[in-house]
Amino acid sequence: MLEIISGSSVKKLDADFIADRGISSHRLMENAAQAFCGWFEKKYHRNDKVGIFCGHGNNGGDGLAIGRLLWRKGYDIIVFLVGDFDRASADCRLNRELLPDKLPAITMNDEDIKHMEFDLNVVIDAVLGIGVNRPLEGNILHMITKLNGLSEVSKVAVDIPTGLPSDECLKGEAFRADVTVSFQFPKFSLMFPEHAAFVGKLHVVNIGIDRNFLSQFSENKFYLQKKDVVDRHISFSRFSHKGDFGRVLLAGGSYGSMGAIKMSAEAALRTGSGLAACLVPQCGVNIIQIALPEAQVLSAESENNLGKSYPQDSLKRFDAIGVGPGMGTNSDAVSFLKDFFTRYHGPKVIDADAINILAKEKELLNELDENCVLTPHLKEFERLVGACTNHKERLSKSMVFSKKYRCIVVLKGAHTCISFPDGRQFFNSTGNKHMATGGAGDVLTGMITSFLGQGYSVENATLCGVYQHGLAGEIASVYKKRGTIATDIVRAIPKSYLVLKID
Numbered sequence: 001m002l003e004i005i006s007g008s009s010v011k012k013l014d015a016d017f018i019a020d021r022g023i024s025s026h027r028l029m030e031n032a033a034q035a036f037c038g039w040f041e042k043k044y045h046r047n048d049k050v051g052i053f054c055g056h057g058n059n060g061g062d063g064l065a066i067g068r069l070l071w072r073k074g075y076d077i078i079v080f081l082v083g084d085f086d087r088a089s090a091d092c093r094l095n096r097e098l099l100p101d102k103l104p105a106i107t108m109n110d111e112d113i114k115h116m117e118f119d120l121n122v123v124i125d126a127v128l129g130i131g132v133n134r135p136l137e138g139n140i141l142h143m144i145t146k147l148n149g150l151s152e153v154s155k156v157a158v159d160i161p162t163g164l165p166s167d168e169c170l171k172g173e174a175f176r177a178d179v180t181v182s183f184q185f186p187k188f189s190l191m192f193p194e195h196a197a198f199v200g201k202l203h204v205v206n207i208g209i210d211r212n213f214l215s216q217f218s219e220n221k222f223y224l225q226k227k228d229v230v231d232r233h234i235s236f237s238r239f240s241h242k243g244d245f246g247r248v249l250l251a252g253g254s255y256g257s258m259g260a261i262k263m264s265a266e267a268a269l270r271t272g273s274g275l276a277a278c279l280v281p282q283c284g285v286n287i288i289q290i291a292l293p294e295a296q297v298l299s300a301e302s303e304n305n306l307g308k309s310y311p312q313d314s315l316k317r318f319d320a321i322g323v324g325p326g327m328g329t330n331s332d333a334v335s336f337l338k339d340f341f342t343r344y345h346g347p348k349v350i351d352a353d354a355i356n357i358l359a360k361e362k363e364l365l366n367e368l369d370e371n372c373v374l375t376p377h378l379k380e381f382e383r384l385v386g387a388c389t390n391h392k393e394r395l396s397k398s399m400v401f402s403k404k405y406r407c408i409v410v411l412k413g414a415h416t417c418i419s420f421p422d423g424r425q426f427f428n429s430t431g432n433k434h435m436a437t438g439g440a441g442d443v444l445t446g447m448i449t450s451f452l453g454q455g456y457s458v459e460n461a462t463l464c465g466v467y468q469h470g471l472a473g474e475i476a477s478v479y480k481k482r483g484t485i486a487t488d489i490v491r492a493i494p495k496s497y498l499v500l501k502i503d
């Protein structure tokens with residue numbers, strides 16, 4: 001698993017790694033620059049005009065090394081020196097000396113920054129990295145503001161956009177990258193939604209610091225990637241039968257919101273459940289049977305919302321239950337949820353209106369346990385724990401909540417954060433902006449519920465569900481882009497198994 005280490009530990013990590021492997025710090029910087037160039041060459045053409053803006057610290061050193069390597073490969077490069085090079089770090093200085101004489105390198109003073117016109121297709125930002133220790137001001141602020149204003153230029157940040165602190169929320173301005181290429185692991189603050197406009201797309205490149213080494217610096221934060229989920233999947237044999245793939249129930253839906261529970265159940269079936277049933281109010285019976293003929297339908301006695309009279313004895317037939325999508329929060333729905341919690345103690349996903357009810361009926365929180373996966377989006381989460389001033393606070397509150405109630409909290413967003421009661425937090429790497437569409441959360445509920453029903457541990461079901469949901473979203477949006485809708489994500493689930501090479 002890939003650890004996310006705080007910026008303050010990186011200096012020690014580098015020093016220990018260099019000592020342990022008997023390599024120089026220059027070698028590590030060269031690895032970083034090579035890794036960046038490996039990524040860059042796949043994206044950009046030799047005839048692109050590339051400007052590399054370098055500061056006087058090690059981030060600037062990376063930029064200078066990148067300049068040298070790309071220039072040797074035939075790229076059209078200009079290096080701009082921004083900062084106080086009398087105070088340059090040793091490796092920055094060395095890489096400046098290693099710049100080929102023919103490679104243009106321009107020292108930028110304040111006048112240049114104000115007046116220079118840039119004729120570039122690509123800007124590489126290597127002014128400041130994780131060493132930033134105060135808001136941008138003066139020369140550097142002017143430079144970054146000017147770069148941010150350039151249009152029709154592709155903007156790439158080295159390690160972290162200049163100005164973004166690695167572990168805190170931004171105060172002031174920062175480089176607005178289209179892509180950030182982060183070394184070895186994504187820096188913590190790259191996970192914050194507040195920083196989305198600065199980070200752009202995130203790409204992580206390996207610079208040779210192995211995972212075992214990183215784990216010595218573990219802060220219990222991990223970046224969830226393909227290799228972390230593949231081994232968590234259960235393989236089924238050709239002798240497997242319907243029962244092995246699990247029977248799941250999706251409970252919810254109300255008058256006008258029946259699609260939510262239909263999408264959850266369909267997602268569960270596409271994820272592989274042997275049987276999916278929906279528990280809905282009367283008004284939903286025909287809708288579900290017509291819209292999803294593969295699902296069984298159980299009905300509550302009440303007409304428009306689930307209520308306390310429903311086929312209670314049926315609950316025990318199910319290996320896992322997802323509850324909440326489209327359920328509503330009126331008094332019938334509340335009495336249903338109260339009854340449900342007293343009867344069903346198996347693995348369950350608690351989503352949407354079930355979370356909104358928990359937020360209003362706080363005594364229900366005592367029913368949560370290690371079999372529960374809560375999947376709030378940011379607003380639902382704040383209804384549960386109170387308003388948060390920023391994402392860092394939300395992340396810390398989700399960890400506290402998970403520990404207190406011993407349940408798993410899936411805080412949905414661009415890098416969905418999964419908190420476990422033992423203090424671990426996983427940040428998802430899949431998914432994209434096109435998944436911000438109504439119903440995408442209902443799909444996730446169906447997927448996690450399905451894995452629970454297939455016999456996955458609560459931990460594995462959650463990690464596999466979140467990762468694969470994002471992957472299905474990426475697949476669904478390849479051509480549909482902003483026209484992607486939740487049922488497209490459901491239809492892409494089978495293809496996501498192909499990508500994972502799981503049958």
Ligand SMILES: NC(=O)C1=CN([C@@H]2O[C@H](COP(=O)(O)OP(=O)(O)OC[C@H]3O[C@@H](n4cnc5c(N)ncnc54)[C@H](O)[C@@H]3O)[C@@H](O)[C@H]2O)[C@H](O)CC1
Pocket residue numbers: 010014028029032055056057058059060061062087089127128129130131132133134135136137140158159160183184
């Ligand atoms: N293991 C790795 O991940 C590696 C990372 N590398 C790169 O090194 C940088 C971090 O380098 P560092 O020298 O510590 O910091 P910076 O380059 O960010 O610059 C520090 C420099 O800047 C001054 N400073 C701080 N804030 C400001 C400000 N607001 N305005 C002006 N100046 C500021 C500070 O005083 C220092 O003088 C990391 O991001 C990677 O890119 C290695 O190359 C390989 C290993």
Ligand SMILES: [K+]
Pocket residue numbers: 059125126127128129157158159160161162
């Ligand atoms: K940078």
